Amino acid sequence: MKVKNYLLVCIVFMLSVSMFSQQGKQKRADTLFNKFSFVKAAEVYRELIANNYNKDYATRQLADCYAFLRDPNNASRYYKNVVKQDNVPVEYYYKYAQSLRGMKKYDESQEWLQRYKDSGGVVNVNDFSKDINFITSVFGAKQQYFLDKVRFNSKxxxxxxxEHAGKVYFASSRDEGVAVKRLYGWNEQPFLDVYVTEVGTKKNVDHTAKVKGDVNSIYHDGPVTITKDGRTMYFSRNNYKDQIEVKDKKGLTNMKLYRATLRDSIWTDIEDLSINGDEFSTQHAALNSDDTKLYFTSDRPGGYGGSDIWVVNIYPDGTLRELQNAGKVVNTESAEGFPFINNEGTLFFSSDGHTGLGMLDIFGTIQGENNEIVDVINLGLPINSNKDDFSFTMNPNGVTGYFASNRPGGRGDDDIYAFHRVPTLQVEGVVTDAVNTKPVPNSIITLFDDKGNQIAYMETDENGFYQINIDRDKDYKIVASQKKYIDDYRTFTSKNIQTELVSIQANLLLNPLPDVVKLAELNTIYFDYDKHNIREDAALELDKIVNLMTNDYPEMVIRIESHTDSRGALSYNDKLSIDRANSTYEYLISKGINPSRITEHKGYGERRLTNGCQDGENCEEVDHQLNRRTQFIVVKME
Structure with missing residues (x-):
């Protein structure tokens, strides 16, 4: 009995030791997790799962570790087990959906996102579920960006x-060539430093390529941006003082933005910017085209959630004022970062809150008439992938640039990719009335290829404007038509044009087409023998002309020509025809027709007979009647 009791005590003791050991492991794992040492934390959580200690909790934490390490394959593997747990927090449905999205499993991701919503989860207004055809449209879009090799990536x-002045500045944790490396707990890589190399370099870039001066520290430094004159650098760095990291209330070290000045080829005079704070991060500097605005990323109070894009004005004395959030069109409840402004003032940024292909995607903004941001657009393939795509920059030529991604096929963790852009080419123009030079709205524009195949069809807007996307290196024919006009066309080519060119002008002129049905109503009017008064039947015809000129063709201009038959003296008939022209003119004016719309009213006497009833011929009265007439000639139409 004593032996049994002794064995029981030993077993309980061993279990207690084991339990306390596992508790210690979980505490250690949680401490590592809270310090963002996700690689080491994941190792301990795997041990806890293997030992079946608090397995559900450890599985959730392990899945989150992989999510923070931007490893959707392993994250989804463990989230798959998490969502099967009893009473699992609903946000794990969303996390699982995001990890599946990172693996290109879009249909399955959509199912779990719907389950998250059905369980009461709130989805961002900009979530990718808003457009079920998004993936199809992105994969089917015409490619504008093409990738080029970068030879200075590391493992x-x-x-x-x-890129600035023929050199490329970048952030890297390589620290190659250094004997002692300080490792960052989050991913077990060395801390970031700022490097610089020649554009197009094929050489290995090691520690000797670090920027000279005081920019690089013992903690994270970079990325950077530089003013157009090359004298001022803005860069990100860990918040530290006297070689010691400054912690916030949660025990975390945030990022700050600093400013450095170039003196004798050395970056020095490091300045802590006024927009920084110890309780939030400020990083990812970007400048507008004239260096008067500083864009950056921050999770400071007052944002929409996660990290947001912010902007502040830079005054000539260097002070920063009028801090503003970039707004809800850009920022979501999730993470936005890595802003960049091109020469045209377009903001580019990365986000995992807008509709995307995977995790972080790169977006461009669309501006309205007053330069306000009205929408964002995903840059599509191959800039974006199902992994993280970020830190997009574009060179002043608007055609080349860089971005970073942790997609498969790279040399290391995050890799830099160069791109060249072939912008979408458009043919555009205005369709104009050839007579009055006014635009012709609702004209039909038809585009044909060099084989006569119709490839586009649209209507001009209220200003007669049209715009159609076309392919490069092709021959085209474009036709404008409108029911009141004669068609006009132009042939043009998109061959051998500069890559920077984004638009080909093709204006078209339409000449009015006389409407046979309408103008047939401008009947000749007739007069009694030796009379110039307007008969009743003639008045009916003149009223038709008034209606046409007032309602159907408000800008039509006419000429009046009056005639007589051959009977009587030539001089007498000349005067009689003039009287008939005057009577016709005065009738139309009396009905409201502007005199400026009748260029002339002229009599021709018996000089323009319509038949052979000249002097000496024996003609019936009905034949003479055909010559006693006034005719209307259309000079200009609508």
Whole structure:
């Protein structure tokens, strides 16, 4: 009995030791997790799962570790088990959906997102579920961006490439060539430093390529941006003082933006910017085209959630004022970062809150008439992938640039990718009335290829304007038509044109087409023998002309020509025809026709007979009647 009791005590003791050991492991794992040491935390959580200790909790934490490490394959593997747990928090449905999205499993991702919504979860207004055809439209869109090789990537994290004055500045954790490396707990890689190399370099870039001066520290530094004059650099860095990291209330070290000045080829005079704070991060600097505005990323109070894009004015004395959030069109409840402004003032940024292909995607903004941002657009393939795509920059030529991604096929963790852009080419123009030079709205524009195949069809807007996307290196024919006009066409080519060109002008002129049905109503009017008064039947015809000129063709201009038969003296008939022309003219004016719309009213006497009833011929009265007439000639139409 004593032996049994002794064994029971030993077993309980061993179980207690084991339990306390597992509790210690979980505490250690949670401490590592809270310090963002996700690689080491994941190792301990896997041990806890293997030992079946608090397995559900450890599985959730392990899945989150992989999500923070931007590893959707392993994250989804563990989230798949998490969502099967009893009473699992509903947000894990969303996390599982996001990890599946990162693996291109879009249909399955959509199902779990719907389950999240059905369970009471709130989805961002900009979530990718708003457009069920998004993936199809992105994969089917015409490619504008093409990838080029970058030969200075390393097996570590490289991103934030920014080209200036023939050199490329970028952030990297490579630290190659250094004997002692300090590792960052989040991903077990060395801390970031700022490097610089020649554009197009094929050489290995090691520690000797770090920027000279005081920019690089013992903690994270980079990425950077530089003013157009090359004298000022803005860069990201960990918040630290006297070689010691400054912690916030949660025990975390945030990021700050700093400013450095170039003196004798050395970056020095490091300045802590006024927009920084110890309780939030400020990073990812970008400048507008004239260096008067600083864009950046921050999770400071007052945002929409996660991290937001912000902007502040830079005054000539260097002070930063009028801080503003970039707004809800850009920012979501999730994470936005890595802003960039091109020469045209277009904002580019990365986000996992807008409709995308995977995790972080790169977006461009669309501006309204007053330069306000009205929408964002996904840059599509191959800039974006199902992994993280970020730190987009564009060179002043608007055609080349860089971005970073952790997609498969790279050399290391995050890799820098160069791109060249072939912008969408458009043919555009205005359809104009050839007579009055006014635009012709609702004209039909038809575009044909060089084989006569119709490839586009549209109507002009209220200003007679049209715009159609076309392919490069093709021959085209474009036709404008409108029911009141004669068709006009032009042939043009998109061959051998500069890559920077985005638009070909093709204006078209339409000449009015006399409406046979309408103008047939401008009947000749007739007069009694030796009379110039307007008969009743003639008045009916003149009223038709008044209606046409007033309602159907408000800008039509006419000429009046009056005639007589051959009977009587030539001089007498000349005067009689003039009287008939005057009577016709005065009738039309009396009905409201502007005199300026009748260029002339002229009599021709018996000089323009319509038949052979000249002097000496024996003609019936009905034949003479045909010569006693006034005719209307259309000079200009609508």
């Amino acid at each position: 570590f994290s490289d991103f934030g490439a920014f």
